[in-house]
Amino acid sequence: NDAPILSNPVKDIFVKEGNKKVINFDKVFSDPDDDLLTLSAKLLMGKDLPSWLKFNALTNELTVNPSRSEFPGETLELRAVDGNGQVALETFSINSFSVNTKKFAPIFFKFLSISI
Secondary structure, three states, X not given: OOOOEXXXXXXXXXXXXXXXXXXXXXXXXXXXXXXXXXXXEEEOOOOOOOOOEEEEOOOOEEEEOOOHHHOOEEEEEEEEEOOOOOEEEEEEEEEEEOOOOOOOOOOOOXXXXXXX
């Protein structure tokens, strides 16, 4: 039995606060043995998804519905498991933005450390 493979890498997802977005992951993984794949999603370090992120394993869809408190977002791990327990993983970010942002573009904070 061969492990599932990443067929279509997931690009980072950008969503403004208060805007609901549904993303389907049916085509992200494939299995060389044509085994049925079961998908799941968690935060990067294995923690459960927060309430503003919901993954439906029956439809392979992630619903994203951020509010201001979710800024700037989360990093997720999408996992595909075949019937024999073989696993493939994909990591991507969900980036949340304020409705007060003039342009829909990423905002990144830089933390500076100054040595004296």
